[in-house]
Amino acid sequence: MAAGWKSESAIRRNARYSSYVEAISPKSGTLKSLLKAFAIGGLTCVISELLGDGIALAFPDLSTELVGAYTSMILVTVAVLFTGFGFYDVIARHGGAGSFLPITGFANAMSSAALEYKSEGLIFGTSVKMFNVVGPVVVNGIVWATVAGIIRYIIMLITL
Amino acid sequence: MSGKNQTLQFKNKPRIISGMSVVGRREGSGPLGDRFDVVIPNAKYNEKTFEKGEQAMFRRAIVGAIEKAGLTPFDIDVLLAGDLLNQLVSSSYVARELPVCYLGLYSACSTMTECLTLGATLIDGGHIVRAACATGSHFATAERQYRYPLEYGCQRPPYSQWTATAAGCSILAAEGEGPAITHATIGRVVDYGINDLNNMGAAMAPAALDTLLAVFSDTGYCVGDFDAIFTGDLGRLGAEILRDLSGEQGLSLGQKYSDCGEMLFSREQNCYCGGSGAGCSASVLNSFILGKMNAGEYNRVLLLATGALMSPTTSYQGETIPCISHGVILENVK
Amino acid sequence: MIFPETWWGFLLSYLMAFIGGGILCAGAQLLIVKTKLTPARILVIFLIFGIFLQTVGAYEPLNNVFGAGISVPIVGFGASLAKGSISYAAEYGIPGAFAGGLIQTAFGIGAAVVASYIVTLLFNAKAK
Structure with missing residues (x-):
């Protein structure tokens, strides 16, 4: 078995083993996990909608932009607090994508990394590692948004 | 050797x-x-x-x-x-x-x-x-x-x-009371191309099989010669795979085989397929297995601890998971 | 808001938020279950999807219907980034494209960073 672990026969054996493992591994109940993700993700959005309406009602002078900003700030802060108290990962175990796709998941990813590396100090731990998990989102967001901005700017110049 | x-x-x-x-x-x-x-x-x-x-x-x-x-x-x-x-x-x-x-x-x-x-x-x-x-x-x-x-x-x-x-x-x-280590089988690194970091049991089971077969062919023992055979931390899925794989080789492990990781947690504890980690085989060996041997309930035991030799870095680089298993035979001797 | 400001209009907007958010999250969950994609990759896919929607101008109409159902998932974050880049580029030229995304999303990111920092001072990670 050790001889030529990348030989033809080993590759065939590995392919056979992979399909066997695929078949024997227990699957998470797809429908159940989809429904849970739907419910928890949907609920997060409804709460945000309610918050937005509430803020707009309480402060009628605020612009729509600012209402949105306040809403997301409140959501983020609550998610960070939930992470601190240790609730968020318990919810997420059920919610799956329903808990990591909304902005609350972004906040959880950031604060969980910040908390985790507290033991290495606030500078080299928390501050360095805070973007450990959310880094890909922020970096890709900035890069592709910039590309989008430039493309639209060029289109604007052409069509003027 | x-x-x-x-x-x-x-x-x-x-x-x-x-x-x-x-x-x-x-x-x-x-x-x-x-x-x-x-x-x-x-x-x-x-x-x-x-x-x-x-x-x-x-x-x-x-x-x-x-x-x-x-x-x-x-x-x-x-x-x-x-x-x-x-x-x-x-x-x-x-x-x-x-x-x-x-x-x-x-x-x-x-x-x-x-x-x-x-x-x-x-x-x-x-x-x-x-x-x-x-x-x-x-x-x-x-x-x-x-x-x-x-x-x-x-x-x-x-x-x-x-x-x-x-x-x-x-x-x-060198001297004293307790079960003796009569044989030790040094494992080979085995890689069946599994790259899913969550599926350690499936990655390690072939390594356990490789060492298990080596134990039997080197010592001449068969399954019936052991009171119990333990693997380290294959978990429920890995243990099932090892049973299947050894069945293909004509070995029936039957009731004698258990996995330390699987034994560590009950299904109600939400630990998925069971325990893993270096502490798994160490803690079960030094509590359950030693206890049973000292009480005379087991007289010859094979312990195959299994290990996955990857790192997060190599996994992100797309490498598959090389695995190993070393076996020791413990026996109550006079 | 395209729904009338009556009680059933509000109710309808909540329903649409639930459906919109639910569908996006269930879609991401489907990717988790059916493929070996990690959460980080899925987040980036949905983020770029949001940037794309905003760039082609499809985000605003969808947002009018689904409200928070599309703005709260990461798609909305991507759309905000793109919106900022596009509007600042229109105003300041090319340099605006680099700054706009961050300026537009600074409320959320700023709150997340500061809140995370404060929470770190107050709490410790727990092993479950």
């Missing part, structure tokens, strides 16, 4: 004269809970960080095993120890507090049998008289190194495993 023979035979029969197991609370409330010597009160074991907690647990296991044997650390010639953390910090940081020669060993979750193999070899060769063999793992420290932050909300697939918070130490001696 010559040619293709992977098995060492120990004519002088080094003994396991004592063993100590220290586990976390979740493991302590599992099916084997009342067999462990110490259940730590909290995940940090009253220390400041999880890493220090793991070291405290490790220290407790080593010092406890030495005391149980009626010895002091000065009586131990060599400490053979390993853990899952980078640079073997838990083992080495504990070793700096002990007046003992130290060999740090890494073979992932199969480190316990690697320690026993080398300890038995040193004693059998007459080089030393007593060795302490210890390994441990901790859920929180392993999670940080291999996966995500603790509070990060993510789902795991049902075939994943839960890193055990556990440590175990066995004291090997």
Whole structure:
């Protein structure tokens, strides 16, 4: 078995083993996990909608932009607090994508990394590692948004 | 050992004269809970960080095993120890507090049998008289190194495993009371192309099979010659796969075979497919298996600890998971 | 808001938020279950999807219907980034494209960073 672990026969054996493992591994109940993700993700959005309406009602002078900003700030802060108290990962175990796709998941990813590396100090731990998990989102967001901005700017110049 | 023979035979029969197991609370409330010597009160074991907690647990296991044997650390010639953390910090940081020669060993979750193999070899060769063999793992420290932050909300697939918070130490001696190590089979690195970090059981099962077959062909024993056969931390899925794979080879493991990781947690504990980690086989060996052997319920036992030799870096680079398994045969001899 | 400001209009907007958010999250969950994609990759896919929607001008109409159902998932974050880049580029030229995304999303990111920092001072990570 050790001889030529990348030989033809080993590759065939590995392919056979992979399909066997695929078949024997227990699957998470797809429908159940989809429904849970739907419910928890949907609920997060409804709460945000309610918050937005509430803020707009309480402060009628605020612009729509600012209402949105306040809403997301409140959501983020609550998610960070939930992470601190240790609730968020318990919810997420059920919610799956329903808990990591909304902005609350972004906040959880950031604060969980910040908390985790507290033991290495606030500078080299928390501050360095805070973007450990959310880094890909922020970096890709900035890069592709910039590309989008430039493309639209060029289109604007052409069509003027 | 010559040619293709992977098995060492120990004519002088080094003994396991004592063993100590220290586990976390979740493991302590599992099916084997009342067999462990110490259940730590909290995940940090009253220390400041999880890493220090793991070291405290490790220290407790080593010092406890030495005391149980009626010895002091000065009586131990060599400490053979390993853990899952980078640079073997838990083992080495504990070793700096002990007046003992130290060999740090890494073979992932199969480190316990690697320690026993080398300890038995040193004693059998007459080089030393007593060795302490210890390994441990901790859920929180392993999670940080291999996966995500603790509070990060993510789902795991049902075939994943839960890193055990556990440590175990066995004291090997040239003479004394206790089961002897009669053979040790050194494993080969086996890779069947699994690259799913959550499916360690499936990755490691072929390695366990490879060593299992080597044990049988080198020693001439068959399944019926053992009272029990244990693997380290294949988990429920990996154990099932090993049964299937050995069935293909014409071996029926039947009721004699169990997996330490699977035994550690009950299905109700939400630990997916069971425990994993270097502490898994170490704690079960030094509580359940040693207890049964000393009580005479088992007379010959095969322990195959299994290890996955990957790192997060190589996994991100798309590498598959190389695995290994080392086996030791324990026997009650006169 | 395209729904009338009556009680059933509000109710309808909540329903649409639930459906919109639910569908996006269930879609991401489907990717988790059926493929080996990690959460980080899925987040980036949905983020770029949001940037794309905003760039082609499809985001605003969808947002009018689904409200928070599309703005709260990461798609909305991507759309905000793109919206900022596009509007600042229109105002300041090319340099605006680099700054706009961050300026537009600074409320959320700023709150997340500061809140995370404060929470770190107050709490410790727990092993479950």
